[in-house]
Structures are given as structure tokens and as C-alpha cells.
Amino acid sequence: MRRAFYIGRFQPFHLGHYSLIKDIARDADEVVIGIGSAQKSHEPKNPFTAGERVMMIKHALEDAGIKHxxxxxxxxxxxxxxxxxxxxxxxxxxxxxxxxxxVVRLFQESGILVEQPPMYQREGYSGSEIRKRMLRGEDWKSLVPAAVIDVIDEIDGVNRLKSVSKSDKDYRD
Incomplete structure (x- = not known):
């Protein structure tokens, strides 16, 4: 059995991640997905909790039948x-x-095989871009799997991001 490892922050999990994991799953029987910076949440760059990111990934990948x-x-x-x-x-x-x-360097120094896959439309499929669009009220839903939209809606994620992105200056007269 071949098992692959892929790590990211997934703030949020988007179609670039989804496409890459689908490609990895063609070469591996199972994919271990490391949700990095798990301790961070409720911040402009890290608005979602580790548990919420687990939900995003689980629901997005279960429809694709990817063992992970x-x-x-x-x-x-x-x-x-x-x-x-x-x-x-x-x-x-x-x-x-x-x-x-x-990440590549550290795993290579440890003697672990590292593959460097092509990125999928990195400019659009980036957590930073998606969070910016959420804040500006622009389309972000076309950049994430439908299951991720459902999770973000369930947790009121867009409003959370807007709230945690304000500074105390926003509350001064």
C-alpha cells in the first residue's frame, strides 16, 4: 500500500488543493493530509479552526471517494x-x-521521498485571494468545492472573517 502525505493550512480548502489531492490519489492508495497551523483560528489569515478545516476536507473528498x-x-x-x-x-x-x-528541504534531509507536483492556477486558487474576496463581497464560491461552501455557510465563516479582520480603530468615533 502506498500512502502519501500533503500538508497545508487550508484557510480555506479550495479547488487547487482538491485538484492536487485528486492527482495524488491516482498515485497513492491513501492520502494523509496534514492540517498545518492547527492551533490558529479566528485571525484574518487563519479564520477557520482545525475542526472546521477537517470538515471542509472530509466533505469535499468523500464525494470523490478519496481515502484520506x-x-x-x-x-x-x-x-x-x-x-x-x-x-x-x-x-x-x-x-x-x-x-x-x-517542507521539501526538511523531508529530503530526513531521507523521505518528495514529489513536487504542478500548482493549479495558483493566482486564483489561493487562500489569500479567497479571503480577500470574502472580505470585499466578491465571488469566492467558484474557487472552492461545493462542500466547503456548505461548511463556511454553516459556521458563518464569512462574517467571522469580516469580524476578525476589523481593528479597534473600526470602533472609534
């Missing part, structure tokens, strides 16, 4: 031991998929 594990992973501010931390928190995996230079 979504594992929340808190940040560890020590790169020299980061790979060991990841390995201790996830099911075993044979290959890592990433384009993040630090």
Missing part, C-alpha cells in the same frame, strides 16, 4: 525536529507532496 486522513498539526517552531514531529502525529507515509521549499 485529515490530521490537525500544530506548528512546531523548531525546524530541525519538525519532520519527526509530523511522523509522530500521522499514519506512516511513503512520499511527501509539496512545493514549499522548506
Amino acid at each position: 486522513y485529515a490530521i490537525p498539526l500544530e506548528d512546531l517552531q523548531r525546524n530541525a525536529v519538525w519532520v519527526s514531529h509530523i511522523i509522530s502525529m500521522t499514519p506512516p507515509f511513503d512520499v511527501v507532496y509539496s512545493n514549499n521549499p522548506l
Whole structure:
């Protein structure tokens, strides 16, 4: 059995992530998805909780029939031991998929095979772009799977993002 690992913040999970994971699933029997910065939420760059991101991923991928594990992973501010931390928190995996230079380097230094897949329309399919569109009231729903829209609607995610993006200056007269 071949098991692959892919990590991201998924703030939110979007069609770029979805497309990449579908491609990974063609080469692997199971995909271990690391939800990075799991301790962060209710911030402009990280509005969604780890549990909400698990829901986004689970619902988006179950429709595609992709066998996966979504594992929340808190940040560890020590790169020299980061790979060991990841390995201790996830099911075993044979290959890592990433384009993040630090992630690639750390796993390669640990002797783990790393594949660098092509990115999918990186300019549009980015969490930053989606969050900006949410804040501006522009179309963001075309950039995420339908299941993710449902989760964000369920948790009132757009209004949360708008709320946490305000500063105390917004409340001064």
C-alpha cells in the first residue's frame, strides 16, 4: 500500500488543493493530509479552526471517494525536529507532496521521498485571494468545492472573517 502525505493550512480548502489531492490519489492508495497551523483560528489569515478545516476536507473528498486522513498539526517552531514531529502525529507515509521549499528541504534531509507536483492556477486558487474576496463581497464560491461552501455557510465563516479582520480603530468615533 502506498500512502502519501500533503500538508497545508487550508484557510480555506479550495479547488487547487482538491485538484492536487485528486492527482495524488491516482498515485497513492491513501492520502494523509496534514492540517498545518492547527492551533490558529479566528485571525484574518487563519479564520477557520482545525475542526472546521477537517470538515471542509472530509466533505469535499468523500464525494470523490478519496481515502484520506485529515490530521490537525500544530506548528512546531523548531525546524530541525519538525519532520519527526509530523511522523509522530500521522499514519506512516511513503512520499511527501509539496512545493514549499522548506517542507521539501526538511523531508529530503530526513531521507523521505518528495514529489513536487504542478500548482493549479495558483493566482486564483489561493487562500489569500479567497479571503480577500470574502472580505470585499466578491465571488469566492467558484474557487472552492461545493462542500466547503456548505461548511463556511454553516459556521458563518464569512462574517467571522469580516469580524476578525476589523481593528479597534473600526470602533472609534
